[in-house]
Amino acid sequence: MTPDKDWWRGAVIYQIYPRSFQDSDGDGIGDLAGIARRLPYVADLGADAIWISPFFPSPMKDFGYDVSAYRDIDPMFGTLADFDALTAEAHRLGLKVMIDLVLSHTSDAHPWFVESRESRDNPRADWYVWADAKPDGTAPTNWLSIFGGSAWEWSTERQQYYLHNFLTSQPDLNFHNPLVQDEMLDIARFWLDRGVDGFRLDTINFYFHDAELRDNPPLPPAMRSATVAPAVNPYNWQDHIHDKNRPENPAFLRRFRAVLDDYPAAAIVGEVGDGQYGLELQAAYTSGTDKAHMCYDFTFLSLERPTGTRLAAMMDAVAEVNPDGWTAWAYSNHDVIRHATRWSLSDAACKTYAALLLSLRGSVCLYQGEELGLPEVEIAYEDIQDPYGLRFWPKFKGRDGCRTPMPWVADNRAGGFTTGKPWLPMPPEHLERAVARQEETPDGLLHFYRHMLAFRAGLPALAKGDMTITARGEDILAFTRAHGDEAVFCAFNLGEAAQTVTLPDGSWETAADAPTAALPVSDTVTLPPWQAFFATSTKTSGG
Numbered sequence: 030m031t032p033d034k035d036w037w038r039g040a041v042i043y044q045i046y047p048r049s050f051q052d053s054d055g056d057g058i059g060d061l062a063g064i065a066r067r068l069p070y071v072a073d074l075g076a077d078a079i080w081i082s083p084f085f086p087s088p089m090k091d092f093g094y095d096v097s098a099y100r101d102i103d104p105m106f107g108t109l110a111d112f113d114a115l116t117a118e119a120h121r122l123g124l125k126v127m128i129d130l131v132l133s134h135t136s137d138a139h140p141w142f143v144e145s146r147e148s149r150d151n152p153r154a155d156w157y158v159w160a161d162a163k164p165d166g167t168a169p170t171n172w173l174s175i176f177g178g179s180a181w182e183w184s185t186e187r188q189q190y191y192l193h194n195f196l197t198s199q200p201d202l203n204f205h206n207p208l209v210q211d212e213m214l215d216i217a218r219f220w221l222d223r224g225v226d227g228f229r230l231d232t233i234n235f236y237f238h239d240a241e242l243r244d245n246p247p248l249p250p251a252m253r254s255a256t257v258a259p260a261v262n263p264y265n266w267q268d269h270i271h272d273k274n275r276p277e278n279p280a281f282l283r284r285f286r287a288v289l290d291d292y293p294a295a296a297i298v299g300e301v302g303d304g305q306y307g308l309e310l311q312a313a314y315t316s317g318t319d320k321a322h323m324c325y326d327f328t329f330l331s332l333e334r335p336t337g338t339r340l341a342a343m344m345d346a347v348a349e350v351n352p353d354g355w356t357a358w359a360y361s362n363h364d365v366i367r368h369a370t371r372w373s374l375s376d377a378a379c380k381t382y383a384a385l386l387l388s389l390r391g392s393v394c395l396y397q398g399e400e401l402g403l404p405e406v407e408i409a410y411e412d413i414q415d416p417y418g419l420r421f422w423p424k425f426k427g428r429d430g431c432r433t434p435m436p437w438v439a440d441n442r443a444g445g446f447t448t449g450k451p452w453l454p455m456p457p458e459h460l461e462r463a464v465a466r467q468e469e470t471p472d473g474l475l476h477f478y479r480h481m482l483a484f485r486a487g488l489p490a491l492a493k494g495d496m497t498i499t500a501r502g503e504d505i506l507a508f509t510r511a512h513g514d515e516a517v518f519c520a521f522n523l524g525e526a527a528q529t530v531t532l533p534d535g536s537w538e539t540a541a542d543a544p545t546a547a548l549p550v551s552d553t554v555t556l557p558p559w560q561a562f563f564a565t566s567t568k569t570s571g572g
Contacts, residue, residue, distance in 0.1 A: 032294035036077065036125065037227065037322050037392060038355060039492025041482055042298070043076040044396045046363045047084050047106055048092065049434045052447035059434070059446070061107040065115040067437075068122055070464065074400060075482030078125035080229045080298075082363060084112075088138050090198045090416060092432075093129075094231065095136035099216045109223075116224045125226035127298065132213050133235040134199045142200050146186050156209055158192035158201045158238055159184075171244045172272040177262040177420055180272060194235055194272065196416060204236045210281055214288050221292050230285075233299035233321065234310050237278055239271035246270070254304030261421040265304055274306060279313055282320040297321040298357045298392070308350050315354035323355040323392055330365045334372035337506035337523055341498050344390070344508075348496075358386055359394040367398070367431050370405035377559040380477045381521055384545060384561035387485050388510065388519045390496040397435055400478040401462045406430040412454055429453055436463040480544035487542065488565070490515045500530045505556075509533055518564040522556035529555045537564040 051063030061084060071079060083093030084106040093103070102108055119126045135142055145153045160169035160181070168181035168190055174197075181190040182197045192201040202209050217228065245267040253265045282299075289295040299321040301310045311324040328343055329335055335343075347356060360368040360382065369379055379402050386393055408429045413419055418427015434452075436459040437445030444455045444463055460466075467475035485491045494512030501507075504524025510517045518537055522528045531553050539547045540563035548554050548562050556562055 034294045036294055037296035037298075039392055040077040040125070041075065041387070041393045041395060041485070042078045042080050042127065042357065043071050043074065044080045044082065044359075044362060044394055045071075046082050046397060046432055048452060049432055049446070050397060051435065051437070052449065052451075055448040056105070057447050057449040057452045058105050060105065061102065061111040061115050065111070065118045067435075068115070068118050068124065072122040072124055074479055075486060076124065076395065078127055078226065079119060080127045080394065081129060083129045083131055083231075088136055088198070090136070091196055092414070094131050095134075095138075095196065095199050096131050097136040097138045097140075099130075100219050113223060120224070126224070127227045127229055127296070128220060128225050129231055130217070130220075130228045131231040132202070132216075133204075133232045134193065134195060134201045137198045137200055146184055146191075149187055149189070155206050156203055158203050159187060159189045160192070160242055161189055169242050170271070171267070172269075173245075173262070173264045173267060175264055176417060177264075192238060192272075194232075201235070201238065203238075204277070204281060205238075205240055210284065214284060217285065217288050221289070221295055226294065227289070227296035227298070227322075229325065230297055230299045230321070232302050233282075233314065233324070234278060234301050234303055235273045236281060237275035238273070239275065243271045245272060248305070252305055261425040268305070269303070274303060274310060279320055282314055286320055286322075296323075298323050298325050298394075300325045302327065308346055311356060312351035312354050315351065315356075317353070323357045325357045325359065325394065326391075329358060329360050329368075329386075330362065332366075332371060334374075336503045337501050337521070338503050340385070340506050341501035344496065344498060347390075356391040357394050358389055358391050359396065360386060361396040361399045361431065362394070363396065363432055364428050365431060367396075367403055367405045369399070369402050375559070376402055376474055378523075379474055380544075381523065381559045381561050383474075383478060384481055385506070385519075385521045385523075387481050388491055388508075388517075388521075388561075388563075390494070390510065395478075396431075398459075400475055401436070401459075401464065401467060402474040403436075403459055403462055406433045406454070406456045406459070408433075408453070414453065433459065436460050438465040439463040440465075477544055480542075484540075484543055484563075488515065488517055488540075489513070490517045491519075499533055502528075504528060505530060514567050516566045518562075518566070520554065520556060520562045522558060522560045525558045527555055527557055529553050532564065535566045537566045539563075540565045 048059050050059045051067045052059050053062035085096045086098040086101050086103045087093050087095050116126050141153050141156050145157045168179050172180040174180040176196050193199050248268040301307050301324050314321045315324050415427035415429045434446035434455050439460045443451050467473045490510040490512035494510035496508055498508045505528045507520040507530045520530045539550050543563040545561040
């Protein structure tokens with residue numbers, strides 16, 4: 030069978046945080062063998078692919094996003110043989126495998142950096158971003174780290190500063206060096222040859238820095254944005270035009286895409302981390318057919334609940350700025366407060382927002398446990414693992430609250446995640462929402478997600494079709510999705526009062542097999558509070 034090179038367009042990608050999905054050996058930390066054991070659950074959910082957060086060797090100062098070797102597995106997660114077995118099982122179940130590649134920086138324990146730091150004339154001296162101090166000894170530029178303070182750290186060995194956009198233990202690679210780029214492409218080939226179907230590229234807009242080392246200008250206060258966490262440091266007081274978002278980036282993405290195009294059906298989803306220019310960068314990185322296939326959007330990871338008005342404005346902006354690109358939408362991930370808590374959603378509201386997410390034009394990333402409606406966990410200070418939380422407690426308590434172990438059963442304290450002590454606590458409130466308990470609740474969230482994913486899979490218009498908005502308001506959003514001769518009308522009541530919407534011209538009937546109420550259809554339909562509605566037509570005159 031010829032592989033479908035377009036499988037990623039409209040795919041539902043299930044994110045697995047390996048430390049917290051399933052432990053197979055009792056050490057309290059999830060691993061690759063545990064993931065393989067639970068893959069039937071992901072397949073039964075109806076996902077098309079899994080995205081596995083980093084599992085490479087690492088000192089774990091940023092829990093795998095500080096890589097010390099790119100072609101191996103950290104022993105806490107298993108072995109390359111375990112990864113091969115996981116990939117084979119995923120493919121047997123019809124799941125694609127995407128892995129998280131962190132290319133913008135490494136750990137300071139990586140042999141490349143150890144060598145680079147030794148002197149200014151060793152073979153890897155220029156593999157990282159090094160710069161002399163200013164005459165007064167201060168840092169080369171005013172660039173700031175996302176984790177607080179200067180983005181420059183002094184090295185006594187080289188008597189120079191090195192750049193780190195994140196932790197001081199995460200030095201940035203120098204992508205202006207062609208050898209660095211070549212090495213990254215070889216790493217991609219290594220994993221593609223092992224059978225992966227694509228990559229989630231971490232911090233895709235951080236690869237290049239300004240070679241002239243110019244200071245960032247200040248950002249007007251009105252433009253400052255703390256996209257996914259409270260404003261706890263002045264990082265977003267700068268306009269980051271010199272330490273990221275550089276114009277050299279698309280050329281490297283073209284090189285990376287060319288590598289993937291040598292394989293049957295591999296895809297890229299790039300993470301664009303930017304509070305001001307995210308949409309424009311997505312357009313630059315996904316337009317045409319020679320760069321990233323899609324970009325991971327932060328819009329719905331924010332603290333502000335997306336209203337119908339805001340959602341419609343976002344879709345308008347995408348249509349205007351990035352009409353031929355493709356977006357991967359998400360509500361939750363390993364870096365943000367779980368959306369059930371962030372937006373104070375009831376189960377009914379969670380269902381409506383899930384139906385909405387799975388109806389938008391674009392692909393979808395689901396974070397493990399959101400299909401259970403897991404709330405954010407309040408982690409005691411003594412249990413915090415995240416360096417971000419330790420740095421900014423109590424104003425910001427870090428990311429551990431969304432990274433707690435997956436609850437599989439309700440009848441033991443570890444929720445079936447491990448036979449040992451979980452690396453983060455298993456909260457009692459999560460046990461109440463365990464998979465086994467929800468399996469017995471036909472009207473619960475887990476069954477709703479399964480039903481909605483199956484409904485989406487049965488209607489190509491929902492996965493790949495064009496989108497036309499027909500109604501918008503704070504608590505209402507309605508649009509059509511059209512693909513070939515198939516059209517789907519989608520309406521969502523995002524509030525506590527009934528809402529009435531008018532259907533577009535055409536012959537519509539309530540969609541069969543929808544996981545939502547089968548409301549009567551005429552020229553209008555009235556939606557009860559927190560309700561989604563779908564109608565189908567084989568002919569429509571627009572709207």
